[in-house]
Amino acid sequence: xxxxxxxxxxxxxxxxxxxxxxxxxxxxxxxxxxxxxxxxxxxxxxxxxxxxxxxxxxxxxxxxxxxxxxxxxxxxxxxxxxxxxxxxxxxxxxxxxxxxxxxxxxxxxxxxxxxxxxxxxxxxxxxxxxxxxxxxxxxxxxxxxxxxxxxxxxxxxxxxxxxxxxxxxxxxxxxxxxxxxxxxxxxxxxxxxxxxxxxxxxxxxxxxxxxxxxxxxxxxxxxxxxxxxxxxxxxxxxxxxxxxxxxxxxxxxxxxxxxxxxxxxxxxxxxxxxxxxxxxxxxxxxxx
Amino acid sequence: xxxxxxxxxxxxxxxxxxxxxxxxxxxxxxxxxxxxxxxxxxxxxxxxxxxxxxxxxxxxxxxxxxxxxxxxxxxxxxxxxxxxxxxxxxxxxxxxxxxxxxxxxxxxxxxxxxxxxxxxxxxxxxxxxxxxxxxxxxxxxxxxxxxxxxxxxxxxxxxxxxxxxxxxxxxxxxxxxxxxxxxxxxxxxxxxxxxxxxxxxxxxxxxxxxxxxxxxxxxxxxxxxxxxxxxxxxxxxxxxxxxxxxxxxxxxxxxxxxxxxxxxxxxxxxxxxxx
Amino acid sequence: xxxxxxxxxxxxxxxxxxxxxxxxxxxxxxxxxxxxxxxxxxxxxxxxxxxxxxxxxxxxxxxxxxxxxxxxxxxxxxxxxxxxxxxxxxxxxxxxxxxxxxxxxxxxxxxxxxxxxxxxxxxxxxxxxxxxxxxxxxxxxxxxxxxxxxxxxxxxxxxxxxxxxxxxxxxxxxxxxxxxxxxxxxxxxxxxxxxxxxxxxxxxxxxxxxxxxxxxxxxxxxxxxxxxxxxxxxxxxxxxxxxxxxxxxxxxxxxxxxxxxxxxxxxxxxxxxxxxxxxxxxxxxxxxxxxxxxxxxxxxxxxxxxxxxxxxxxxxxxxxxxxxxxxxxxxxxxxxxxxxxxxxxxxxxxxxxxxxxxxxxxxxxxxxxxxxxxxxxxxxxxxxxxxxxxxxxxxxxxxxxxxxxxxxxxxxxxxxxxx
Numbered sequence: 001x002x003x004x005x006x007x008x009x010x011x012x013x014x015x016x017x018x019x020x021x022x023x024x025x026x027x028x029x030x031x032x033x034x035x036x037x038x039x040x041x042x043x044x045x046x047x048x049x050x051x052x053x054x055x056x057x058x059x060x061x062x063x064x065x066x067x068x069x070x071x072x073x074x075x076x077x078x079x080x081x082x083x084x085x086x087x088x089x090x091x092x093x094x095x096x097x098x099x100x101x102x103x104x105x106x107x108x109x110x111x112x113x114x115x116x117x118x119x120x121x122x123x124x125x126x127x128x129x130x131x132x133x134x135x136x137x138x139x140x141x142x143x144x145x146x147x148x149x150x151x152x153x154x155x156x157x158x159x160x161x162x163x164x165x166x167x168x169x170x171x172x173x174x175x176x177x178x179x180x181x182x183x184x185x186x187x188x189x190x191x192x193x194x195x196x197x198x199x200x201x202x203x204x205x206x207x208x209x210x211x212x213x214x215x216x217x218x219x220x221x222x223x224x225x226x227x228x229x230x231x232x233x234x235x236x237x238x239x240x241x242x243x244x245x246x247x248x249x250x251x252x253x254x255x256x257x258x259x260x261x262x263x264x265x266x267x268x269x270x271x272x273x274x275x276x277x278x279x280x281x282x283x284x285x286x287x288x
Numbered sequence: 289x290x291x292x293x294x295x296x297x298x299x300x301x302x303x304x305x306x307x308x309x310x311x312x313x314x315x316x317x318x319x320x321x322x323x324x325x326x327x328x329x330x331x332x333x334x335x336x337x338x339x340x341x342x343x344x345x346x347x348x349x350x351x352x353x354x355x356x357x358x359x360x361x362x363x364x365x366x367x368x369x370x371x372x373x374x375x376x377x378x379x380x381x382x383x384x385x386x387x388x389x390x391x392x393x394x395x396x397x398x399x400x401x402x403x404x405x406x407x408x409x410x411x412x413x414x415x416x417x418x419x420x421x422x423x424x425x426x427x428x429x430x431x432x433x434x435x436x437x438x439x440x441x442x443x444x445x446x447x448x449x450x451x452x453x454x455x456x457x458x459x460x461x462x463x464x465x466x467x468x469x470x471x472x473x474x475x476x477x478x479x480x481x482x483x484x485x486x487x488x489x490x491x492x493x494x495x496x497x498x499x500x501x502x503x504x505x506x507x508x509x510x511x512x513x514x515x516x517x518x519x520x521x522x523x524x525x526x527x528x529x530x531x532x533x534x535x536x537x538x539x540x541x542x543x544x545x546x547x548x549x550x551x552x553x554x555x556x557x558x559x560x561x562x563x
Numbered sequence: 564x565x566x567x568x569x570x571x572x573x574x575x576x577x578x579x580x581x582x583x584x585x586x587x588x589x590x591x592x593x594x595x596x597x598x599x600x601x602x603x604x605x606x607x608x609x610x611x612x613x614x615x616x617x618x619x620x621x622x623x624x625x626x627x628x629x630x631x632x633x634x635x636x637x638x639x640x641x642x643x644x645x646x647x648x649x650x651x652x653x654x655x656x657x658x659x660x661x662x663x664x665x666x667x668x669x670x671x672x673x674x675x676x677x678x679x680x681x682x683x684x685x686x687x688x689x690x691x692x693x694x695x696x697x698x699x700x701x702x703x704x705x706x707x708x709x710x711x712x713x714x715x716x717x718x719x720x721x722x723x724x725x726x727x728x729x730x731x732x733x734x735x736x737x738x739x740x741x742x743x744x745x746x747x748x749x750x751x752x753x754x755x756x757x758x759x760x761x762x763x764x765x766x767x768x769x770x771x772x773x774x775x776x777x778x779x780x781x782x783x784x785x786x787x788x789x790x791x792x793x794x795x796x797x798x799x800x801x802x803x804x805x806x807x808x809x810x811x812x813x814x815x816x817x818x819x820x821x822x823x824x825x826x827x828x829x830x831x832x833x834x835x836x837x838x839x840x841x842x843x844x845x846x847x848x849x850x851x852x853x854x855x856x857x858x859x860x861x862x863x864x865x866x867x868x869x870x871x872x873x874x875x876x877x878x879x880x881x882x883x884x885x886x887x888x889x890x891x892x893x894x895x896x897x898x899x900x901x902x903x904x905x906x907x908x909x910x911x912x913x914x915x916x917x918x919x920x921x922x923x924x925x926x927x928x929x930x931x932x933x934x935x936x937x938x939x940x941x942x943x944x945x946x947x948x949x950x951x952x953x954x955x956x957x958x959x960x961x962x963x964x965x966x967x968x969x970x971x972x973x974x975x976x977x978x979x980x981x982x
Contacts, residue, residue: 003382003467008394011379011438018435019401022409022416029411036411036660037642038669082307089293090301092308098547099308102315105542107496107514110535113521113528114318116752117333120819121811126334130313144752145814147963160314210447217402227632231754234813235960242405249407250636252949253660255643262405269403330822330845415644423646503637507601507627507648521630522606523755524908525841528818 029259036255047260057261060239063151067226067240068219070155076211078159079166080204086167087174097171100164108161112228115157119143119229147237150230154238158225162218166211173207174200209280216276220269241265322533329529344533352516352534360505361512362541363426365494368433372441372490373483375434380445381471385454395446401439414503424508429501433494441486445479452478484549495542513538599623600888601648603638605631605874607837608652611703611907619894622887635661642671645881649888653700653877655691656943658951663877665948667694673878673885674699680896683914687935691872691943701892702875703904704912707868707928707937708763709856711842712831713824716744720830725855725927727863729767729798736807739830747802748829749812750820757958758942758951760802760833764795766867766938767859777944780979787979788972796968798859800961813963821845824852833857836925837873839909854924856931868931871940873910945979953978 030047034040051057082100086093103111120126121142128140143153181203185195223242226232232239232247245265249258321333323340348354383391383398413432422428452475460470498514505511517534520527602624604612609628616624629637634652639660641647653672657664666672674697675681681698692700717735720742726732736746750756768791769776779785787793802808809815809829821838823829825845834842836854843849860866876895878888894900902919905912909922911932921929931937942951957971966974 002385003471005382007382007467007471008379010375011398011442012394014375014431014435015398015401015438017416018413018432019404019409019439022413023404024409025412026408026410034643035665035669036639037666037671085300085304085307088300089297090304091293092301092305094550096304096308097550098543099311101546102539102543103311105492105496105546106318106535106539107498109498110517110531111314113531114314114321116816116818117321118314118317119814120333120816121814122819125332126317127313129334142811142814145811145963147813147965160311221405230752233754233956233959234752234963235956235965245405245407246636247952250639251660251952252947253639253665259408262408266404266408270400273399273403326844327825327847329818330825333822411640411643414640414646418644418646499633499637502627502629502633503640506603506629506637507625509625511627515627515629518630518633519606519609519628522609523631524607524835524837525610526606526818 026259027263029256030263031260032256034256035253036249037253040256043256047257048264050257051260051264056236056239057241057244059236060241060244063238064220064222064240064242067151067155067222068216070152071158071219071222072212072215074155075159075163075215076166076170076208078163079211080170082163082167083170083174087171097168100167102164103161104165106161108224109228111157111161112225116144116229119153121145144230145234147234150234151238154226154229157229158219158222161225162215166215169211170204170207173204205280209277212280213273213276217269217273220265220272241268318532319536321528322536324529326527326529344529345537348517348520348530348534348537351530352513352519354513354516354534354537356509357511357513357516358541360426360510361495361538364429364433364501364512365491367426367430368437368494369487369490371430371434372437373486376438376441376486377445377476377479377483378471379438380442381449381475383442384446384449387450395442398439398442401436402443406436417504423504424510426510428504432500432504433490433497437490437493441490444482444486444489449475449479488546488549491545492542495538599625600650600884600891602626602650602876603634603648604628604652604876605634607631607908608874608876611904614903614907615895615900618900619891622891635659642666642669642879647671647879647881649882649884650876650878650891652874654874654943655700655702655872656939658942658945658948660948662943662948663692663700664694666877667697667699671880672699673880673882673889675701675878675889675892678889678893678896680893680901680914685913687937688872688913688939691939700875700877701895702872702913703895703901703908704873704910705870705932705937706836706873706908706910707854707856707870707925707932708759708833708835708940709854709868709928710747710763710831711824711834711836711839711852711854711924713827713829713846714851714853716742716827716830720744727858727866728861729858730861732858733805736802736805736830740807744827745809745823745829746807746831747809748815748820748823748832749808750815750817750832751812751959751962752814753817753820754952754955754959756817756820757955757962759835760799761792761795761954761958762869762940763833763857764798764859765792765941766869766936767865768792768794768798770938771860771865771867771936780944781946786972787975788969792972792975793968795859796961796971799958800968803962813959827851835871836910836922836928837908839922839924852924855927866931867936867938868928869940870911870928870932870937871943872913873908947978947981949978949981950975 031042031044032040033043086096118126120128122128123132123140127143131137131139141149144150181199185199190198221242222240223246226238226240227243227246230238232243241261245258245261248254248261317334320337321329322344323337323342325341325343383395385391417423417428456474456478457470460474461467496514498518501512501515506515517531517538520530520534600622604626606628612626616626638647638651652661653666654662656662663672676698684692684698688705692698716739720738722735722738726735739746772791776785776790809823820832821842822845824832825842839852839854842852846852856866856868858866876892878885878892882888898914898916899918901912901914906920911921911925912919945951953975957966957974960966961968961971
């Protein structure tokens with residue numbers, strides 16, 4: 001009763017041609033000194049030892065991890081809250097769903113361009129202006145110019161764009177919790193918080209898995225928004241592995257070295273994803 | 289149990305609307321900027337437009353040859369999404385029904401595609417497409433998108449198919465139907481909700497993708513919308529009013545599709561989460 | 564849910580894909596093999612090239628323009644894969660991934676030395692155009708870095724004459740500050756802006772005293788740290804200390820800087836002349852703006868200015884339409900077309916004749932060019948593409964107080980010596 005092998009052939013073919021073969025060939029460059037144009041020669045593991053000693057790259061690993069943790073925690077936290085708020089009987093829930101998801105529909109680079117206007121440090125403009133208008137003037141910041149704040153400003157922007165994406169996934173999870181379970185719990189005298197903890201939350205585990213995995217991988221590989229918003233600055237304050245990788249390849253002309261970084265990043269992401277899958281899938285339970 | 293719209297619910301409604309308004313601030317910024325000319329943008333970019341100009345939209349449409357870009361983007365997106373659904377669902381069915389061995393191995397193989405950074409294969413792939421004579425063609429782009437979005441597509445489809453009881457397909461097979469008919473006539477129709485999800489998420493990605501169309505289609509008549517819009521962004525001279533007007537125009541079709549598919553999207557995710 | 568509906572739907576999806584592909588193949592056609600020239604430029608080149616490609620009737624063009632970063636990436640990828648556009652953007656001299664020297668090193672630029680216009684390139688600009696003695700780069704002229712200023716703000720502050728020495732410059736800034744406006748708008752959040760003030764000062768603090776500085780650096784006999792670069796950085800930070808910049812320069816973008824000067828909130832911005840059109844568009848009245856050279860010296864004679872060749876074009880050495888591509892460059896090299904390009908981007912034409920129209924805002928810079936007191940933008944002489952980004956980051960860190968001048972200079976030297 002199992003489907004025949006040729007069901008998977010078209011997918012495998014296209015995937016092999018477009019992804020596997022070029023990536024396999026591309027990995028070779030990690031062991032060369034290629035600048036991206038012209039001739040090159042093999043240098044063995046030199047690029048990898050160079051990476052080990054590279055302060056800028058090592059510093060960017062910290063930023064990458066911080067950024068990812070912030071995104072995974074806050075984006076999914078906000079997404080969950082939005083989902084809980086929209087999964088009620090309020091009248092505007094259909095419109096609200098669209099409003100919260102809409103930012104995910106715009107290209108990330110353009111979102112960064114837009115937010116540079118929002119993050120204008122002048123007191124009367126953009127976010128600072130809004131804060132001043134509602135009496136929170138003391139919260140005004142130099143969002144992108146303050147080296148301690150720049151990375152978090154980018155994180156905030158990413159969360160804004162994709163909280164609705166996470167919300168949609170959580171909503172689906174919430175809608176799959178059968179009403180009779182809720183009712184049974186209510187009849188048993190459970191309060192709202194208890195109902196959430198013991199009925200809703202366990203059944204949301206699959207949604208949590210999908211959201212956490214996708215946002216982790218996305219966060220670790222995040223490039224467009226950081227590069228467009230801060231270019232890794234001010235100074236090197238918001239450099240991530242992806243911006244370092246890109247600059248080495250296309251700004252500095254160290255293509256071979258950049259490929260080595262990409263390879264290390266790929267291994268890094270794979271390892272984290274594998275661990276995540278094991279942990280998260282252990283928690284999943286079906287509604288029976 | 290019937291539901292009463294009481295004071296508590298109303299308070300929640302107000303709270304959610306307030307959150308939505310805060311959420312809308314950047315969208316307000318986008319629309320406002322698209323309605324201003326360069327002087328107004330310089331003077332006070334985010335203040336409400338006192339004398340809105342719709343000129344940016346007309347200019348963006350004309351100078352970006354938006355009509356032809358719209359056609360190009362639509363052709364490429366629709367074809368790629370159709371192929372992804374067709375090819376991805378078949379492969380996912382195969383993988384989902386074989387939980388061990390070959391099926392599992394293939395699952396991991398495709399997951400690798402989500403994890404790998406794009407830069408690794410970029411130059412070899414470009415060489416390959418060039419050697420095949422597919423640069424500057426619709427086909428080249430469609431094959432590219434199908435390839436790189438298959439992992440994500442299969443990830444979503446596999447989870448959903450695993451949740452389906454196999455009795456339906458088995459019944460059709462026992463009745464003498466071939467595997468092809470069992471899948472297309474019994475299983476695939478049940479996949480409609482996840483297909484909606486796959487459709488919108490892939491469409492959004494392909495529609496907004498900028499770099500690969502620049503690389504493969506740059507200079508040809510087949511440039512997509514993002515490529516045309518980005519041509520307004522220079523180092524010294526940028527015409528942001530045009531850029532944002534173009535963005536608004538580009539976002540409208542996709543938002544329309546999301547509105548239509550909204551029901552499918554949420555239902556799709558829900559059923560896709562079991563195992 | 565009848566069987567007919569299901570089968571129709573299922574098969575539609577399956578065959579839809581195949582049919583769509585077939586249809587696309589039919590109407591898409593092949594991507595190459597026609598007679599047009601492929602041209603890729605940065606967005607800033609679109610205006611002159613739209614005009615000139617139209618005027619050049621002999622061949623059709625498939626032209627594409629994109630922001631600088633993306634074009635650099637895409638053209639480098641195409642160069643690396645062996646399929647570069649017939650004509651593509653090239654940056655003058657050395658010092659960046661898409662600079663003439665770097666691409667010529669890989670033998671990927673066609674030799675243009677037999678064209679008429681190359682014989683008229685002024686001597687001091689030759690390094691921007693030539694690699695190994697061969698000209699392989701075309702540009703329409705040079706832009707200068709100076710102060711774009713708002714005339715109204717200056718007259719309101721009681722300034723009657725442009726400063727010709729550094730102390731006079733400081734005095735002018737003080738007057739503007741006293742009149743309640745920001746003297747200098749600085750948009751250091753946008754990386755390439757950070758270098759402009761350094762570039763405006765270094766010609767006076769370094770090259771006026773030591774014109775062979777670049778050669779000495781290349782030979783290892785001089786360094787950033789032991790040169791007038793330290794003075795330039797000190798002057799840069801001095802401006803900040805005196806409160807002559809806007810608040811939060813590291814958070815202010817190029818667009819915000821432009822609007823400050825255009826709306827009269829700030830007196831001036833140290834900028835490259837190529838942005839004059841953008842500034843003028845943002846101002847209520849285009850005549851409100853003009854430019855003057857930043858006087859980095861102590862006396863009126865000791866000041867030098869930076870004048871750099873503008874971004875231009877190169878012909879791919881592997882182009883299959885080499886002759887047609889080179890013919891177009893020859894066309895661009897005609898005086899009237901050099902004039903047209905220069906006018907479109909507000910730069911000084913490479914070679915001038917009586918019909919050359921130079922933007923009046925650039926008048927005060929011309930004497931420097933005539934008297935050889937102009938230095939190409941410093942990055943064009945740097946041996947690798949890492950020094951310039953290191954400079955950007957160094958300035959941002961200096962402005963933010965995260966590093967000191969000696970540390971910053973050491974970093975620049977270390978990066979330079981990577982070779």
